[in-house]
Amino acid sequence: MFTIAEQLNNLEKVLKNQKQRGNLGEASLELVMSNILPPTAYKMQYEFPGGDTVDAVILTKEGFIPVDAKFPLENYTRIHDEKDDVRRTEFEEAFKKDLKKRIDETSKYVRPKDGTLPFAFMYIPAEGIYYDLLNDGIGAVNTRNLIDYAQNERKVIIVSPTTFAAYLQSVLYGFKAFKIEEAAKDIAKNVEALGRHIKAYEDFYKKLGSSLSTTVNHWNSGNKELGKIDKDVLRITGEAIGIEGQSLERPLLEGKE
Numbered sequence: 001m002f003t004i005a006e007q008l009n010n011l012e013k014v015l016k017n018q019k020q021r022g023n024l025g026e027a028s029l030e031l032v033m034s035n036i037l038p039p040t041a042y043k044m045q046y047e048f049p050g051g052d053t054v055d056a057v058i059l060t061k062e063g064f065i066p067v068d069a070k071f072p073l074e075n076y077t078r079i080h081d082e083k084d085d086v087r088r089t090e091f092e093e094a095f096k097k098d099l100k101k102r103i104d105e106t107s108k109y110v111r112p113k114d115g116t117l118p119f120a121f122m123y124i125p126a127e128g129i130y131y132d133l134l135n136d137g138i139g140a141v142n143t144r145n146l147i148d149y150a151q152n153e154r155k156v157i158i159v160s161p162t163t164f165a166a167y168l169q170s171v172l173y174g175f176k177a178f179k180i181e182e183a184a185k186d187i188a189k190n191v192e193a194l195g196r197h198i199k200a201y202e203d204f205y206k207k208l209g210s211s212l213s214t215t216v217n218h219w220n221s222g223n224k225e226l227g228k229i230d231k232d233v234l235r236i237t238g239e240a241i242g243i244e245g246q247s248l249e250r251p252l253l254e255g256k257e
Helices: 002-016 018-036 074-081 085-107 127-134 143-153 164-237
Strands: 042-047 053-059 064-069 120-123 156-158
Touching: 018 042, 018 053, 018 064, 018 085, 018 120, 018 164, 064 085, 074 085, 085 120, 085 143, 120 164, 127 143, 127 156, 143 156, 156 164
Parallel strands: 064 120, 120 156
Antiparallel strands: 042 053, 053 064
8 A cells, every 4th residue: 555655656746747747748659659550660759850859750651640749737637626716717728728839839740841741649648638628628628629720720630548549540541542532633634634635636637637638639630640741742752751650549537438
């Protein structure tokens, strides 16, 4: 009993210290990632060009996904511990600002120009906080608005230890389906262009065939006149000069003989 009490006391001290709480969140994130991903599929403490460092990145063929651990515990605990309504309202407002700040901090790692996918994960290692975010909110704070703000405006997906794997699979599948859909649109567009070019090719060659047919007619008509010249020379001199022309066959156009 004394040992358990001492361990709980040590844990409470860790959670009260912001830096140690951050270290605990990062350790929890690494543990979860090691359980759902092979070692070659992620990196811890990834540094972007310019020096900014995110807690982790998940490596995919399409790009990498930033993951930042956030542990907004202090004001959350105060809300639940405070008995005074006025003070609780102050803590609720502080928690709302704190969580929004954490969302904005995570969103700065969404950098497609540096190779990231167009979203990031914000990892909350406390299931209790995450559960309250998704359900009835925290005190008077409308956390649903914060989640919508994170996903729609800041491209940040909030996850917990138990939901991380499911969200990761869903997002990667959805992104892959989106890429396939976009590729299908490009293919359809290129096929349409190919069809237009083939039709233009066919039209031009029909025109060329008609032109060649006219040219052959002129050639053959000229040959006939050339034969008449030879006969005229024969009548005048009594001797033919042997002018012979070579007739050409007209090209056959589709649908014509």
